[in-house]
Amino acid sequence: MNELNNIISIIGKETTRAIIGLIGVMVLVVINALILTWAERKVAGHMQRRIAAKEVGPFGLIQPIADSIKLLGKELITPVNVERPLFYLAPTLIFVPVLVSFVVIPFGSYLQVKDINVGILVILAFSSLSVLSILIAGWGSNNKYSLIGAIRSVAQNIAYEIPLLLSLLAVVFMVNSLSLKDIVEAQRGLWFVILQPFAFIVFFIASVAETNRTPFDLPEAESELVAGYHTEYSGMRFALFFLAEYTNIFIVSAIATTFFLGGYQGPILPGIVWFFIKTYFLVFVILWMRWTFPRVRFDQLLNFSWKVLIPASLVNLIITGGMLKL
Amino acid sequence: MTSVTDIIEGAVSLIVGMGVTIKAFFSPVVTVQYPRQTINITPRFRGHTKLVADDEKPERTKCIVCGMCERNCPSKSIKRVSGEKMEGEKKKTATEYILDFTTCSQCGICVETCPVDALAFSADYNLVGYHREDFHFDLVKEYEKRKKA
Numbered sequence: 001m002n003e004l005n006n007i008i009s010i011i012g013k014e015t016t017r018a019i020i021g022l023i024g025v026m027v028l029v030v031i032n033a034l035i036l037t038w039a040e041r042k043v044a045g046h047m048q049r050r051i052a053a054k055e056v057g058p059f060g061l062i063q064p065i066a067d068s069i070k071l072l073g074k075e076l077i078t079p080v081n082v083e084r085p086l087f088y089l090a091p092t093l094i095f096v097p098v099l100v101s102f103v104v105i106p107f108g109s110y111l112q113v114k115d116i117n118v119g120i121l122v123i124l125a126f127s128s129l130s131v132l133s134i135l136i137a138g139w140g141s142n143n144k145y146s147l148i149g150a151i152r153s154v155a156q157n158i159a160y161e162i163p164l165l166l167s168l169l170a171v172v173f174m175v176n177s178l179s180l181k182d183i184v185e186a187q188r189g190l191w192f193v194i195l196q197p198f199a200f201i202v203f204f205i206a207s208v209a210e211t212n213r214t215p216f217d218l219p220e221a222e223s224e225l226v227a228g229y230h231t232e233y234s235g236m237r238f239a240l241f242f243l244a245e246y247t248n249i250f251i252v253s254a255i256a257t258t259f260f261l262g263g264y265q266g267p268i269l270p271g272i273v274w275f276f277i278k279t280y281f282l283v284f285v286i287l288w289m290r291w292t293f294p295r296v297r298f299d300q301l302l303n304f305s306w307k308v309l310i311p312a313s314l315v316n317l318i319i320t321g322g323m324l325k326l
Numbered sequence: 327m328t329s330v331t332d333i334i335e336g337a338v339s340l341i342v343g344m345g346v347t348i349k350a351f352f353s354p355v356v357t358v359q360y361p362r363q364t365i366n367i368t369p370r371f372r373g374h375t376k377l378v379a380d381d382e383k384p385e386r387t388k389c390i391v392c393g394m395c396e397r398n399c400p401s402k403s404i405k406r407v408s409g410e411k412m413e414g415e416k417k418k419t420a421t422e423y424i425l426d427f428t429t430c431s432q433c434g435i436c437v438e439t440c441p442v443d444a445l446a447f448s449a450d451y452n453l454v455g456y457h458r459e460d461f462h463f464d465l466v467k468e469y470e471k472r473k474k475a
Binding site: 043 | 355356
């Protein structure tokens with residue numbers, strides 16, 4: 001204990017908090033990905049009235065660990081004509097924004113790595129970086145499918161970033177703060193999903209599109225593009241893309257929880273339990289949507305964003321501003 | 327340009343679709359874990375033919391060794407039907423009934439032509455073997471085995 005206090009006094013309280021937080025985030029990211037790979041297979045199975053993974057461990061719970069060991073043991077293939085620096089950089093780069101986003105999410109009233117007063121800007125800025133690594137992966141792979149997937153992803157992300165931002169802005173108007181903690185505290189009593197149902201719907205649709213999930217999974221449409229931007233990746237590099245995708249699902253659900261569903265607030269149970277219940281409910285809805293809806297066509301995808309979501313969320317924003325002025 | 331009613335109708339249909347999948351999610355699975363559990367075979371299932379036990383004397387089959395099935399088999403799958411007259415019996419008793427199941431097409435003509443209804447389809451579908459001879463069944467022996475079990 002003494003040594004620990006010494007270390008803390010040397011490097012400072014803030015740094016210690018950041019280090020512990022980062023370790024916690026890393027653990028959360030990995031455990032979340034393990035749970036989600038299992039959950040996705042189970043949800044998929046039961047929605048098709050199958051059993052899904054059940055052989056490894058009780059209810060197949062050890063299956064994701066077996067899968068990750070398999071992926072770790074696989075050979076990392078580098079095709080001949082790839083742009084090597086970009087090809088190697090992309091899987092690592094996709095992971096950075098994911099980790100940064102976790103820093104500002106309030107898991108409980110005290111459980112937050114750092115309460116930055118522009119928290120939501122940090123998340124939005126870094127989450128739009130993930131599209132860069134997708135583009136790098138697609139370009140560096142020297143494969144037409146990868147490139148098409150990456151280009152689609154860029155167009156899609158640009159189109160859906162705007163309604164995402166506008167819908168969150170409506171909430172920011174009401175709270176007068178960009179800090180996630182203030183936003184959660186403002187929802188004591190009444191969740192913003194009741195005051196801003198439309199913004200919630202727009203945010204949810206846009207965030208599904210942002211995470212490249214079905215029905216907006218055009219960047220990795222397997223029936224058209226093999227696997228999209230990660231066609232050429234194997235082994236642990238592929239696993240990193242996979243990990244990032246599942247973590248992104250968690251992050252958008254966590255943001256939706258924070259902004260619209262009252263974050264860690266709820267009766268009886270401790271805050272962190274409420275936070276995870278709400279977040280994983282939204283994650284379940286995203287999985288549920290994946291196994292219900294077919295993929296949209298690309299023109300439909302872009303039309304829906306530019307012609308419906310963006311005007312609608314702008315109108316919502318104007319109405320919110322007007323109501324607040326009154 | 328999509329009209330507002332189109333969007334509302336579309337949204338309703340999406341919710342209906344999600345209702346369908348969530349119903350499936352909570353209904354019991356239909357997968358049968360085959361080697362561990364089996365489902366009941368339908369009564370009209372056509373496996374290889376089997377000999378039926380005699381109503382009065384269950385130690386023998388109904389077969390009277392008339393050879394009708396052998397003569398009528400379109401694939402010549404019934405190789406040999408032989409038997410002898412036992413002590414105190416009016417009819418012949420089958421001692422050997424060789425069915426070559428590799429060429430049998432389960433058409434059922436043997437079952438239909440049998441004058442004493444001695445043949446029936448079995449529900450046996452777990453058939454494996456290393457040689458084609460493994461599928462030359464002696465139905466009398468098979469009947470004996472069934473009787474013991």
